[in-house]
Amino acid sequence: MDLSVKIGTLQLRNPVLTASGTFGYGTEYADFVDFSRLGGIVVKGTTLHPREGNPYPRMAETPSGMLNAVGLQNKGARYFIDHIYPAICHLPTKIIVNVSGSSIDDYVAVARMLDELEHIPAIELNISCPNVKQGGMAFGVTPYGASSVVRAVRNAYSKTLIVKLSPNVTDIVSIARAVEEEGADGVSLINTLLGMAIDAERRRPILSTVTGGLSGPAVKPVALRMVWQVAQAVSIPVIGMGGICSATDAVEFLLAGATAVEIGTANFVDPSVSEKVADGIADYMARHNMEHVSDITML
Amino acid sequence: MKVLDLIVKESCAVSATSVRMVLTAHDTLPDMQPGQFVELRIDDTPGVLLRRPISIHDYDKESNTLALLVQRVGKGTAWLCSRQAGDVVNAVLPLGNGFTLPSEGAPCSPLLIGGGVGVAPLLFLGRELCRRGIVPTFLLGARTSKELLCKDLFESVGTVYVTTEVGDEGVKGFVTHHPVLSEGDFNAVYVCGPKPMMQAVVTMARAGEVWCEVSLENRMACGIGACLCCVEDTLSGNVCVCKEGPVFNIDRLKWT
Numbered sequence: 001m002d003l004s005v006k007i008g009t010l011q012l013r014n015p016v017l018t019a020s021g022t023f024g025y026g027t028e029y030a031d032f033v034d035f036s037r038l039g040g041i042v043v044k045g046t047t048l049h050p051r052e053g054n055p056y057p058r059m060a061e062t063p064s065g066m067l068n069a070v071g072l073q074n075k076g077a078r079y080f081i082d083h084i085y086p087a088i089c090h091l092p093t094k095i096i097v098n099v100s101g102s103s104i105d106d107y108v109a110v111a112r113m114l115d116e117l118e119h120i121p122a123i124e125l126n127i128s129c130p131n132v133k134q135g136g137m138a139f140g141v142t143p144y145g146a147s148s149v150v151r152a153v154r155n156a157y158s159k160t161l162i163v164k165l166s167p168n169v170t171d172i173v174s175i176a177r178a179v180e181e182e183g184a185d186g187v188s189l190i191n192t193l194l195g196m197a198i199d200a201e202r203r204r205p206i207l208s209t210v211t212g213g214l215s216g217p218a219v220k221p222v223a224l225r226m227v228w229q230v231a232q233a234v235s236i237p238v239i240g241m242g243g244i245c246s247a248t249d250a251v252e253f254l255l256a257g258a259t260a261v262e263i264g265t266a267n268f269v270d271p272s273v274s275e276k277v278a279d280g281i282a283d284y285m286a287r288h289n290m291e292h293v294s295d296i297t298m299l
Numbered sequence: 300m301k302v303l304d305l306i307v308k309e310s311c312a313v314s315a316t317s318v319r320m321v322l323t324a325h326d327t328l329p330d331m332q333p334g335q336f337v338e339l340r341i342d343d344t345p346g347v348l349l350r351r352p353i354s355i356h357d358y359d360k361e362s363n364t365l366a367l368l369v370q371r372v373g374k375g376t377a378w379l380c381s382r383q384a385g386d387v388v389n390a391v392l393p394l395g396n397g398f399t400l401p402s403e404g405a406p407c408s409p410l411l412i413g414g415g416v417g418v419a420p421l422l423f424l425g426r427e428l429c430r431r432g433i434v435p436t437f438l439l440g441a442r443t444s445k446e447l448l449c450k451d452l453f454e455s456v457g458t459v460y461v462t463t464e465v466g467d468e469g470v471k472g473f474v475t476h477h478p479v480l481s482e483g484d485f486n487a488v489y490v491c492g493p494k495p496m497m498q499a500v501v502t503m504a505r506a507g508e509v510w511c512e513v514s515l516e517n518r519m520a521c522g523i524g525a526c527l528c529c530v531e532d533t534l535s536g537n538v539c540v541c542k543e544g545p546v547f548n549i550d551r552l553k554w555t
Binding site: 021022024029032053055056058063065073160217265267269270272 | 300301302340345347348349350391409517518519520521522523524525526527528529530531532536537542
């Protein structure tokens with residue numbers, strides 16, 4: 001049985017990745033997960049300069065999900081390269097760095113720095129960040145904004161470039177096509193859905209930022225629909241995510257056209273879920289007499 | 300850190316809204332320190348996703364048991380409070396860093412201040428201090444005497460003083476109103492309870508230049524320092540309460 005998949009030049013032993021922001025730098029989960037059984041780890045969003053993130057409270061539990069407003073807290077690309085990379089570069093799985101920025105120049109600068117790292121075979125570009133120079137509107141909400149940042153990063157980055165799409169758009173297919181056109185090797189979706197929670201007794205929003213990103217099982221039907229739409233519209237691989245908690249959930253994304261999946265919020269509920277999902281996909285293939293994981297896809 | 304199925308040995312109500320549970324496991328429980336916590340999975344409760352962080356109330360290596368105090372505040376804790384002997388609760392444990400214990404033989408006169416369900420970790424801490432030959436003094440606060448949790452257990456470990464807001468037991472008012480704070484000669488203060496209570500105690504500890512640690516309970520998700528949701532804004536920036544805490548020396552906090 002062959003579970004391996006390929007995205008650009010990135011070879012994964014199986015289609016299961018952990019999603020950025022839910023798995024730290026991997027080492028946090030060392031007691032719970034055998035990394036050699038994962039396709040890869042997408043590490044915490046990294047920006048050019050250190051960021052303190054948003055004030056507390058940053059999290060609200062909602063029905064079958066959670067809202068977060070962490071605000072890309074991280075110590076910056078230089079710190080990552082000097083202090084974190086040496087500790088994770090030999091983990092027995094593929095390490096993908098999620099990259100965020102508030103200007104095209106920032107994205108390009110981080111991509112160039114990461115291009116030099118031997119053991120980072122791919123980056124995932126988070127284009128849901130606000131473009132400070134364009135009045136704070138997110139890059140990823142228009143085909144023009146998405147194209148601009150992907151074009152610039154593509155010219156600066158030689159390895160596998162995955163672009164993570166925002167679901168908070170009118171037509172996600174047009175964004176996916178725009179980034180494919182600019183040379184993205186794959187798209188991953190969905191990022192969190194913009195939401196809000198209010199404490200009725202205290203009569204105020206729960207999150208310090210008022211709004212935040214919704215994730216968890218609550219978003220799965222929306223994510224499946226978007227993955228299905230995008231997979232039909234582009235010829236590059238699609239990485240599906242949004243509420244995956246089990247191998248069955250993951251298989252549904254593969255059926256909808258995804259080449260691989262990312263596990264996010266479920267890591268908080270079961271810290272070893274990613275490994276179980278990988279095992280469960282193999283069981284599913286055995287039950288259905290499938291040779292290769294791509295046989296699952298029905299599109 | 301381990302993921303373990305815990306088996307409820309006994310569960311009894313200790314107030315109208317709180318339950319004290321004693322749990323064990325087929326495997327040997329990992330060693331635990333006072334101030335550390337567990338994250339419990341909530342099963343059979345539609346819509347509830349995240350684990351609930353609960354501090355370790357007591358731990359006995361010999362009998363391979365731990366005890367938890369759970370206050371019913373929502374659907375998740377309601378499920379926990381309804382567990383009966385023989386039921387299974389899945390836990391990730393032990394999490395976080397515990398209270399700093401005095402080195403063996405060092406002169407220490409500690410005051411352990413707890414409010415509401417925040418008294419929970421102080422029993423385990425008191426036992427550990429006793430093991431080191433130090434008799435702890437507890438100052439426990441509650442709204443009413445009926446909400447004062449497990450007083451008899453604390454009395455079996457050390458000296459207990461009480462305040463209640465309505466004044467039906469002990470000194471009337473908040474823990475900070477109790478004369479033992481000014482009369483006692485304490486050189487270490489450990490605090491766990493509602494944030495306004497902890498802030499008031501911290502103000503007094505700073506004024507008296509007394510060494511003090513507090514246990515925070517910021518809203519958290521992962522419990523292991525991955526999601527960065529439960530941060531406290533400290534003098535060294537935003538740090539995860541779950542991983543760097545939940546116990547902090549007050550010298551690290553920005554609280555004034």
